[in-house]
Amino acid sequence: MSEVHEDKERYLVYRIKDELYASPLLDFKEVIEFIKPKIVPNMPNYFSGMVNLRGLIMGVIDLRKKLGYQENYELKPSMLICETDVGPLAAIIDKVEFVVYFSPTEIQDLKVEGKVDISCLQGFMQYQEHLISVIDIKKFVSNIEKSEKVEQEKAA
Amino acid sequence: MSELDDDLVKSFLEEATDLLSKWEGYCLQLEKELTPDTLNALFRIAHNIKGSSRAVGLNDVGQFIHIIEDVIVSIKEGRSQLNRKKLTMFLDAQTIMNEWFAVLMLESSYKFFPEEFIGKYFNEKKEFVEDEDVSLEAQEVSTEAQSKPLAEEAKVIQLKKEVKDEVLRVSTKKIDGLLNLIGELSIQQSILENCIQQSAVKDQEALVQSSLNLSRKITKEIYSMAFGLRMTPVGGIFQRLERAIKDLARDLNKDIDVVFHGSEVEIEKTILDKLIDPLTHIVRNSVDHGLEKNEERAGLEKPKKGQITISAIKQDDGVEIIVKDDGRGLNQKRILEKAIEKNLVKANSTMTKEEIFSLIFLPGFSTAEKVTNVSGRGVGMDVVMKTLEEVNGKILVGSEEGRGTKFKISIPTSLSIVDSLIVNINNDQYVIPIHSLEEVVDVDPVHMKMEDSIYVYRGKVIPFLHLGDVLQDTNQKKHHGVFPVLVTKVQGKRLALGVDMVLGQHQSVVRTLSSYFEKSFAVSGGTILPSGEPGLILNINSISEKYFKYLQTSKEVSA
The missing domain is CATH 1.10.287 (Helix Hairpins)
Structure with a gap:
């Protein structure tokens, strides 16, 4: 809008446990209240199931599980809806914090082995007192592996 | 040359493809009877295509159709006679243009001129070459010329798959x-x-x-x-079938009548497209193997002309397409012998007539005694069956020796709505299409044997699988009292599938699921349940196939 933000982009900052993550705001279609997903069989454990969002069936990725956080999740989490290459997906996070204007060039391109798959980690942004991991949300959520136990299941 | 306007070319091609199918119809009419009206209609199409092709800058097309148009004009003005060769040329021209347009649709800058075709029918001055009796040599050329575009067709089809958005013509x-x-x-x-x-x-x-x-x-x-x-009348493919029958009949020197019923019956376009190949295969089989030569028929007290009847009948749950011929029929004995020889069935097994006929749909079955270049195109009846299964279709065959063969194909009118059962499995609701089931029975655990892996169904043992074990980790034995079992039949083999409860019947509107759901092999689509919750449509075929494969490998391991 104003000149101040000319070279900057908007990022949505969200929280999981005590850590902050950010992704380009325009990667999200909307933020909705948590809807309890229905189970989809034979999918990896972080694939929580599917929900019916105004007639559209979409898969739900529990970002907290995918990022390797343990139990004791927020009781009232939020869902971020993003349109990925493989179709619409909802990502469960604990809470949406705020939107920041940030220049992509100021994102520190530091790749560390961590919870986020390195190819999806774009770097870190230093904003006020926070250190925020910037992730390529579309790429991260749409990377769904095949559930490893599918094959053996029917032996039972 | 000026830059072609892509959109303009596309709309021309759509229109022209439509015109060409009319062209085919008129040619088939001309074959029956030469009337000035039909000839005029043919001329108008040629003229129309010529005019608009030039208008959008496709001069090659214009030039080509101009040559054809000249021939029509010469017949109209009485300078020459309509004969078999000219008719074949008109039909050939239609085939070539159809393929040509299909490629142009994807690649409007495609440069091509059917030199071969021109060389076959015309001299250097682009005048039509007459020769009354078609010599054998010429016939050979014609089959060669036909086989070549086929390779091209394959390319076109492959290209076509990449185009996602389909254009529908709607009245x-x-x-x-x-x-x-x-x-x-x-x-x-x-x-x-x-x-x-x-x-x-x-x-x-x-x-x-x-x-x-x-x-x-x-x-x-x-x-x-x-x-x-999305619905289109089946009449559109009937014409193509008539063409296939007539073309082949001409090659084989058989005289065949084709009768159609119910061409106004409507089916969803995607399903209709899938029907073309199987039906073509069936009618070609009828022409080639089913119907006797005309002379032979005379000795059998049958009408001299063979007859193929194709009818479409609207049913409650879809459409039935029946292809019937009055030829020699299927030979039960030979089918059984072949099946035994190919190890598809055990020798001295007792089978009913229907069971024997259904053997022709098994992969690897072919009465190869007389593979001709006609029916030996590498597509067997098993492929016909597979293709039909893709659109939830079924095929049955009936035959009486010496009297003829009848294929009955049942298909749904639409893939967007399926009749289904809603069942409860591990406290979750799932949707199962009814067409994939043979029967639903209430089962007393007494009939379960071998640690619940076998169910005794009407005196026959069939493998049993609880769907709960497929869908989730659970492996508890929890059959307290009578529980419902769904019996399905995949590739001739039965499988009993246990569920916790059948909740009711539902007409489910199918939602295509995003591609990531493919990771779950058991699912074929999604739907919104009456409760408003999303529901999964289970793919019974793929579940059963996987299970049979699993049984197979475990057998090999233990052996």
């Missing part, structure tokens, strides 16, 4: 009807709005109620009409 009547309804709906809506604005809802309760009722009715109609937009 204006349907669109008008739809617009009308939407108009009516908005009237009702404004009545409601008006009532609320005047805050007089109370006084006008009756009006509001009737307006609501009407809206509901209109919405329902809009829904079914919007569905109808």
Whole structure:
């Protein structure tokens, strides 16, 4: 809008446990209240199931599980809806914090082995007192592996 | 040359493809009877294509059709006679242009001129070359020329797959009807709005109620009409089948009558497209193997001309397409012998007539005694069956020796709505298409044997699998008392599938699921359940196939 933000982009900052993550705001279609997903069989454990969002069936990725956080999740989490290459997906996070204007060039391109798959980690942004991991949300959520136990299941 | 306007070319091609199918129809009519009207109609099409192709800059097409047009004009003016060779040329020209246009559709800069075709029928001055009796040599050329475009066709089909958005031709009547309804709906809506604005809802309760009722009715109609937009009459493929029959009959020197019934019956376009290959295969089989030569028929007290009847009949749950010929019929004995020889069935097994006939759908079955270049195109009846299964179709065959063969194909009219059962498995609701099931039975655990892996079904043992074990980790044995079992049949083999409860029947509107759901092999689509929750449509075929494969490998391991 104003000149101040000319070279900057908007990022949505969200929280999981005590850590902050950010992704380009325009990667999200909307933020909705948590809807309890229905189970989809034979999918990896972080694939929580599917929900019916105004007639559209979409898969739900529990970002907290995918990022390797343990139990004791927020009781009232939020869902971020993003349109990925493989179709619409909802990502469960604990809470949406705020939107920041940030220049992509100021994102520190530091790749560390961590919870986020390195190819999806774009770097870190230093904003006020926070250190925020910037992730390529579309790429991260749409990377769904095949559930490893599918094959053996029917032996039972 | 100027830059071609892509959109313009595309709309020309759509129109031209439509015209070409009419062209085919007129040619087939001309074959029966030469009338000035039909000839004129043919001429108008040629002229039309010539004009518009040049207008959009496709000069090659214009030049080509001009040569054909000249021949039609010469017949019209009585300078030459319509004969078999000219008719074949017209039909060949249609085939070539169809392929040509299909490629142009994807690649409007495609440069091509059918030199080979021109060389076959025309001299250097582009004058039609007459020769009354078609010599054998010429016939050979014609089969060669036909086999070549086939390779091209394969390329085209492959290219076609990449085009995602499909263009449908819809009759204006349907669109008008739809617009009308939407108009009516908005009237009702404004009545409601008006009532609320005047805050007089109370006084006008009756009006509001009737307006609501009407809206509901209109919405329902809009829904079914919007569905109808995707429907096309089967008549469109009948013409192609007639062409296939006539072409082959000409090659084999057989005289065949083709009769159609119910060409106005409508099926969803995607399903109709899938039917073309299987039906073509079946009719070609009929022409090649089924119908006897004309001379042979005379000795059998049959009408000299063989007859193929193709009918489409609307049924409650879809459409039935019946292909019937009055040829020699299937030979039970030979089919059984072949199946035994190929190890598809055990020797001295007792089978009913129907069971024997259904052997022809097994992969690897072919009465190869007389593979001709006609029916030996590498597509067997098993492929026919597979293709039909893709659109939830079924095929049955009946035959009487010496009297003829009848194929009955049942297909749903639409893939967007399926009749299904809603079942409860591990406290979750799942949707199972009814067409994939043979029967639902209540089972007493007494009939379960071998640690619940076998179910005794009418004296026969069939493998049993609880769907709960497929869908989730659970492996508890929990058959307290009678429970429902769904019996399915995949590739001739039965499988019993246990569920916890059958909740009821439902017409499910199928939603295509995003591609990531493919990771779950058991699912073929999604739907919204009556409760508003999303539901999964289970793919019984793929579950059963996987299970049979699993049984197979575990058998090999233990052996």
